[in-house]
Amino acid sequence: MRLIVKTTLFYLLISLIVFSIGGVAALRLIRLEVDNETDYSLRDSYLDARQAIERGVSLSALNTRKVRIDSIPIEKIRDTTLIFSDTLGPHPRLDTSEPYRMLTTKKVIKGQGYHFVIQDVFLELDDSYGIVVKIMTRLFLLLGGISVLVMFVISRVIFRPFRITLRRIEDFNVTRTDTMPFPRTSTWEFKHLNRFIGRMMQKAQRDYRALKEFAENASHEIQTPLAIAQGKLELLMETEGMNRQQIEFIQSAQASLGRLSKTSEALLLLTRIENQALIPKNKTDLSKVTRQLLGTFRDLAALRGIGMTIDVDDEVEVAIEPALSEIMISNLLKNAVRHNYENGWIRVNLDHQGLVIANTGAEPTIPIDQLFDRFQTLGKGNHSMGLGLAIVQKICEIHKYDIKYTFDDGIHRLNVNF
Amino acid sequence: MKLLIVEDESELLQNIVTYLSRGDIVCETADSYEAARIKLTGYAYDIVVLDLMLPDGNGFEILKLLKSIDPETGVLIISAKNALDDKVKGLELGADDYLTKPFHLPELNARLKSIYRRRKFQGRDEIVFGEIIIHPDTHEVLIDGEEIILTVKEYELLLFFVANKGRVLTKQTIAEHLWGDNVDVLDSFDFVYQHIKNLRKKITEGGSPDYIHTIYGLGYKFTERVN
Structure with missing residues (x-):
């Protein structure tokens, strides 16, 4: 729920409570006022009747529906105060009763005792309740309408910079080098927010770039000394009079250097793929790339007696950098050869939906969900660095391909859906 | 050069x-x-x-x-x-x-x-090593004028040997030359031996001395000089 909607709803809820209390209070006040006014008019009527009696007007002429005066023996009069009370009386036209206000008193006028009963219908409580509710409801609706309108305006105008800031945060990509400018705003809080977020974003991007550059430089700087060391070992091999042990030392040093070089190469490739996370507009003919790679891998597979069956549709064109498509497919094929039996088989299937590589092989020794993690290798005797699938996954992630691995009945199956 | x-x-x-x-x-x-x-x-x-x-x-x-x-x-x-x-x-x-x-x-x-x-x-020369003559343009290999039939890998292997005559070539160097960088998917380079053996057999059967010298544990050397 939007902040402005929430605050408005809260505000309306508070208003509702206030209006309810206000309504009850108003009802009470009205009731009190009505009582007072009615009593006042009853007293007037009584005073009029009294004056009329003093002037000698006959009782029968004074008695009406609302005023009844009876003469009573004077000795019956003890209390002469005015007594106000509520009562019910018949409706003049309808066959119902309605509330009346009644004044009763006993007075001695010119030596004669009188009993006064004066009553008047007064504003019904039901009526006043209805009126108050009506007024309150209308006020509340008016307030609600205005609130919604104000909310709309605030959200449109005042909160506009805030919404843009939010969108900038959502769009923020630490790998990009450019930052979108924040909108100018005169609101103090937004100004501070924008300044803070802008600084954070720039810092994040700067740090990320520095990290990437470090990874690239480090990897690059590693290759040159490695090449030198490997060359020296090759020169050393050429020298005369090496014994077998010395030769074995050289060989194992070479093997280690080779692994180190491949590892740093793969790491550099991973960072590069992350850095150039751009999907090209041009399409690459994957059928061609796959067929070319299958040519070289068929030879390699044959060395382990592994047969390859291939079903590649023509002109499977996908928006991917040619070099990356080559890396992706060759890494998958490498795995298919590496994690296979002698005399096993590999099936490669490429169509417009995707690429499926299935091969025989032993059950994976690591959980399937960790298979794509870096430096996960199957078995110790393996020369693989465990970066191949991580690279494939990174490529798939950038190009939004679905990659799925299953192991079933002795068959590894890797599915890349374009 | x-x-x-x-x-x-x-x-x-x-x-x-x-x-x-x-x-x-x-x-x-x-x-x-x-x-x-x-x-x-x-x-x-x-x-x-x-x-x-x-x-x-x-x-x-x-x-x-x-x-x-x-x-x-x-x-x-x-x-x-x-x-x-x-x-x-x-x-x-x-x-x-x-x-x-x-x-x-x-x-x-x-x-x-x-x-x-x-x-x-333009590739139209011939490479001569003892009795062996290689024509790079036609991929023909002659020993004492007689053509011997080599597979593609054997031919490439011979060419690699002759180019690096007198030098030590490890199994890995040979494997990477013939099968490319991806050869590391294979656990060992022992298969190189099989190809060497076949090449050696074809050359010696053609009437040439065995120029391929095995350096135990390290690799091979193609040389006239017998150690």
Whole structure:
């Protein structure tokens, strides 16, 4: 729920409570006022009747529906105060009763005792309740309408910079080098927010770039000394009079250097793929790339007696950098050869939906969900660095391909859906 | 063969020069863009080995300059791997071959010889080693005038041996030369032995001495000299 909607709803809820209390209070006040006014008019009527009696007007002429005066023996009069009370009386036209206000008193006028009963219908409580509710409801609706309108305006105008800031945060990509400018705003809080977020974003991007550059430089700087060391070992091999042990030392040093070089190469490739996370507009003919790679891998597979069956549709064109498509497919094929039996088989299937590589092989020794993690290798005797699938996954992630691995009945199956 | 090696890393340069100078290759060196430019404008070379990353300039500029001075000079680019576009760009600009660091020195040697043959003789020369004559243009191999039939891998293996005659070749170097960088998917390079055995058999059956010497635990050496 939007902040402005929430605050408005809260505000309306508070208003509702206030209006309810206000309504009850108003009802009470009205009731009190009505009582007072009615009593006042009853007293007037009584005073009029009294004056009329003093002037000698006959009782029968004074008695009406609302005023009844009876003469009573004077000795019956003890209390002469005015007594106000509520009562019910018949409706003049309808066959119902309605509330009346009644004044009763006993007075001695010119030596004669009188009993006064004066009553008047007064504003019904039901009526006043209805009126108050009506007024309150209308006020509340008016307030609600205005609130919604104000909310709309605030959200449109005042909160506009805030919404843009939010969108900038959502769009923020630490790998990009450019930052979108924040909108100018005169609101103090937004100004501070924008300044803070802008600084954070720039810092994040700067740090990320520095990290990437470090990874690239480090990897690059590693290759040159490695090449030198490997060359020296090759020169050393050429020298005369090496014994077998010395030769074995050289060989194992070479093997280690080779692994180190491949590892740093793969790491550099991973960072590069992350850095150039751009999907090209041009399409690459994957059928061609796959067929070319299958040519070289068929030879390699044959060395382990592994047969390859291939079903590649023509002109499977996908928006991917040619070099990356080559890396992706060759890494998958490498795995298919590496994690296979002698005399096993590999099936490669490429169509417009995707690429499926299935091969025989032993059950994976690591959980399937960790298979794509870096430096996960199957078995110790393996020369693989465990970066191949991580690279494939990174490529798939950038190009939004679905990659799925299953192991079933002795068959590894890797599915890349374009 | 006269070579100019443009490489800013002096140790690497030293390795290459030491290795190649043992053969019939004359090596000159340049360790910067400027040094390379001066040498290229002053002298002619058969092949230029070019590192793309130079402290004071881009190797591509040297390539362009060279192609404008003497387009017949062969060019072999050596560069750090992962420069995904460099290879394509280099070959487009007229380089003959591309080798990524780190590389095996015998591999560099073989590639240089291959470029040299293509440039000098358009491949129509013959390579002679004792009784063995190889015709690179037709992939024919003759021993004492008699053709022997080799598989593609055996032919490439023989060519690699002859290019690196008298030098030690490890199984790994041979495997990578014949099957490419992806050969590391295989747990061992023992299969190289099988191909060597077949080649050795075909050569000796053709009437040539066994030039392939096994250096135990290390690799092989193709040489006339019997140890």
